[in-house]
Amino acid sequence: MSAEIFTRFVAYLAIFLFGLIVMRHGLFQLAQAKLQMLLTQLTNSAWKGMLAGILITALLQSSSAVMVMLVGLVAARLIPFTHTIGVILGANIGTTVTAELITFQIGSHALWVLLAGVLLLLFRQQVCYSIGCLFVGLACLFLSMSGLSSLAEPVSTLTVARELFDWAASHSAYGAILGATLAAVVQSSTACIAIAMGFLAEKSMALPTAIAIMIGSNIGTCLTALLASIGSGSSARKVAYANIWLNVLGALLFLPFINGLAWFSMMLTSDPSTQLAHASVIFNVACSLLLLPLVRPFSLFVGALHGRST
Incomplete structure (x- = not known):
């Protein structure tokens, strides 16, 4: 029974990640010519x-994906390291859009969205292809979310899962460690949030625990940029280190106030999944706005720890 649950869980997670990749590909095809231009011209x-x-x-x-782009641009000396801090702060806010998106109740129409996407992929026009990818990706996200929610109750009955959840719930730091570990494995903070949403919807997890996992997942997903920076020079590596430090400092700042953040999110909506999505937005916006006036001293801090800024 546990093997079947694990297999289904991995399958739903794979569908979710596939949906993210396909949707990202479609959106990138629509705007690829202007993305690097934005980064090189609007980061002064x-x-x-x-x-x-x-x-x-x-x-x-x-x-x-944005972090990897920044590492490449800094390695190619197209933008200096100090100009990337603001982009990193914005990226942390922008990534919350997906979590808000998957809270919309269109799961019953996902198959129709998938069918429309497949049909659009048959056309040769670039716009049709890109929108088709977007629809297919969205459909996969909603179908996988439905599957993850259906697995929340049986997973929570497993002894290992129950002990892990109890451990994560015993202290906010433990929940953050769980979120960071999971995000480092699946390489997607959004996937971690989606998993937590599934458990929240089935009342198998408390909101403060889910928020701690969400905060930790922001740290775990930094591994991608760190790996991409290997062999890219000291300035490019500082981009990855800055990303890690920003998320670690944000986590340390908010972990003592998780219960307050959970209370505020519950005041905004009664839906558990939407509460977590709103908490993610509030956390990332607050951290970015607090750190925005400190970009210069923060870049000096990273430079002092990880090599002189260039």
Whole structure:
């Protein structure tokens, strides 16, 4: 029984990740000519860099993809390291769009969206192909979310899962460690949030625990940029280190206030999944706005720890 549950869980997670990749591909095809232009031209100030980070991450549906782009641009000396901090702050906000998107109740229409996407893929026009990818990706997201929600109750009855959830619920730091570990494995903070949403919907997990997992997942997903920076030079590596430090500092700042964040999110909506999505937005917006005025000293801090800024 546990093997069957695990197999289904992996299958639904794979469908979710596939949906993210396909949707990102479609969006990227629609806007690829202007993405690097935005990064190279709109990063000369922190606030413009943050706006660019929000927009590009919302389009690509992946903060990790934006981080990898930044590492490449810095390695190629197209932008300096100090201009990337604002983009990183914006990317953390932009990545919350997907979590908000999957809370919409259109799961019953997912098959029709999938069919429309497949039909659009048959056309040769670039726009039709891109929109087809977008529809197929969205359909996969909603279908996998339905599957993950259906598995929440049987998974929570397993002894190992119950002990793990109890451990994560015993302290917010443990929940963050669980989220960071899971995100490092699946390489998607959005997938971690989607899993937590499934358990929230079935009342198998408390909202504060889910928020701690969400905060930790922001740290775990930093591994992608760190791996991409290997062999790319000291300035490019500082982009990855800055991403890690920003998320670690944000986590340390908010972990003591998780119960307050959960209470505020519950005041906004009664739906558990939407509560977590709203908490993700509030957390990332608050962290980015708090750190935005400190971009210069923060870049000096990263440079002092990981090599002189260039």
